[in-house]
Amino acid sequence: MSKSHFIHTLFRPEVLALSAYHVANAKGFIKLDAMENPYTWPLPLKDQWLNCLKDCEVNRYPDPQAHTLSNTLKLRNQLPESVDILLGNGSDEIIQLLLMALPPDSHVLSTTPSFVMYKQISDSLGLHYHGVSLREDNFDLDLPAMLQAIEQHNPAVIFLAYPNNPTGNLFDEKAIERIISAAKGLVIIDEAYEPFANKASFMHKVMHNVLIMRTVSKLGLAGLRLGYIVGENEIIAQLHKIRLPYNINVLTQASVQFALENHSVFEEQTNAICVERTVMFNTLNALDGICAYESAANFILFKVPEDNASQIFESLKSQGVLIKNMSPQGGLLRDCLRVTVGAPEENQAFLNALKTALNH
Numbered sequence: 001m002s003k004s005h006f007i008h009t010l011f012r013p014e015v016l017a018l019s020a021y022h023v024a025n026a027k028g029f030i031k032l033d034a035m036e037n038p039y040t041w042p043l044p045l046k047d048q049w050l051n052c053l054k055d056c057e058v059n060r061y062p063d064p065q066a067h068t069l070s071n072t073l074k075l076r077n078q079l080p081e082s083v084d085i086l087l088g089n090g091s092d093e094i095i096q097l098l099l100m101a102l103p104p105d106s107h108v109l110s111t112t113p114s115f116v117m118y119k120q121i122s123d124s125l126g127l128h129y130h131g132v133s134l135r136e137d138n139f140d141l142d143l144p145a146m147l148q149a150i151e152q153h154n155p156a157v158i159f160l161a162y163p164n165n166p167t168g169n170l171f172d173e174k175a176i177e178r179i180i181s182a183a184k185g186l187v188i189i190d191e192a193y194e195p196f197a198n199k200a201s202f203m204h205k206v207m208h209n210v211l212i213m214r215t216v217s218k219l220g221l222a223g224l225r226l227g228y229i230v231g232e233n234e235i236i237a238q239l240h241k242i243r244l245p246y247n248i249n250v251l252t253q254a255s256v257q258f259a260l261e262n263h264s265v266f267e268e269q270t271n272a273i274c275v276e277r278t279v280m281f282n283t284l285n286a287l288d289g290i291c292a293y294e295s296a297a298n299f300i301l302f303k304v305p306e307d308n309a310s311q312i313f314e315s316l317k318s319q320g321v322l323i324k325n326m327s328p329q330g331g332l333l334r335d336c337l338r339v340t341v342g343a344p345e346e347n348q349a350f351l352n353a354l355k356t357a358l359n360h
């Protein structure tokens with residue numbers, strides 16, 4: 001049997017059809033492609049953190065329920081008794097857990113564009129994924145089209161990123177409420193960018209079919225891999241059954257706990273990022289041929305002159321600045337690039353490189 005035949009007999013067709021999630025090699029670049037917080041911690045805080053890691057027993061399995069951290073997160077979010085929390089190895093793992101729990105022929109609904117992992121994981125599990133195009137004029141939900149798709153496909157899960165990635169906007173609250181009322185399955189409000197959204201959140205609206213998902217990645221702890229989802233006890237209990245018992249390692253449990261106890265550092269950093277976001281937005285829009293879209297997240301989507309996105313992206317790269325080229329995804333993202341808001345000097349380097357790219 002040839003190797004290729006062997007592979008084809010071995011794996012599900014939907015797995016064979018997938019492409020691996022591509023992450024660009026960022027070594028040596030000014031890295032503005034992945035919505036990371038550019039700031040580190042002050043040295044004394046790092047020392048305290050390392051001190052607290054001394055007590056971690058890496059010879060023991062971690063607390064499978066991550067009690068301490070779960071309780072801290074519940075308290076911070078002022079969750080009532082009727083709701084519970086599930087932690088994941090990044091919110092990516094939670095998306096996977098949720099979709100793994102569905103019956104085989106289930107439908108999954110989101111918007112186009114939106115966070116790519118919704119589709120990637122749905123596809124890998126052989127589920128039926130549908131992306132309803134956002135409105136062309138403002139990237140908001142196309143409510144009639146969403147309601148029609150809900151009617152037609154009866155999705156088991158609807159993902160709404162709030163703010164949305166890669167467009168950066170907050171969808172109309174009333175439209176989300178309408179979708180929640182129309183949905184017969186679960187509605188997941190993905191609040192990955194909540195730290196930058198000026199308190200816009202559905203956390204207080206958790207109810208029978210509404211779950212809120214968050215992550216500490218964009219806040220400044222992407223390397224620790226911790227996401228969480230909040231929902232009614234009965235739903236979270238089902239998800240706990242298919243979660244791997246030790247999915248949050250000891251170092252992550254202790255480190256996120258420590259970070260949350262020192263949350264003011266992150267508040268200063270996210271505030272600085274929001275200030276820079278305004279500077280960057282205004283500077284981008286003052287450039288000839290550039291249209292930047294308003295963002296409630298730590299990145300900005302912007303449109304460049306027609307058919308120039310890839311050339312500008314490559315020019316930035318050759319000048320040592322890595323952002324994300326969204327144009328190959330087509331549709332509303334045609335001619336669009338996405339830049340993460342970094343530290344002031346990184347943003348300045350990006351803007352200088354962009355000016356150079358536009359003049360060629």
Ligand SMILES: *Cc1c(COP(=O)(O)O)cnc(C)c1O
Nearest residue numbers: 090091092115165192215217227
């Ligand atoms: C980055 C991102 C995530 C993934 O977060 P992790 O916790 O790092 O896995 C989830 N949802 C959206 C919309 C994102 O942009």
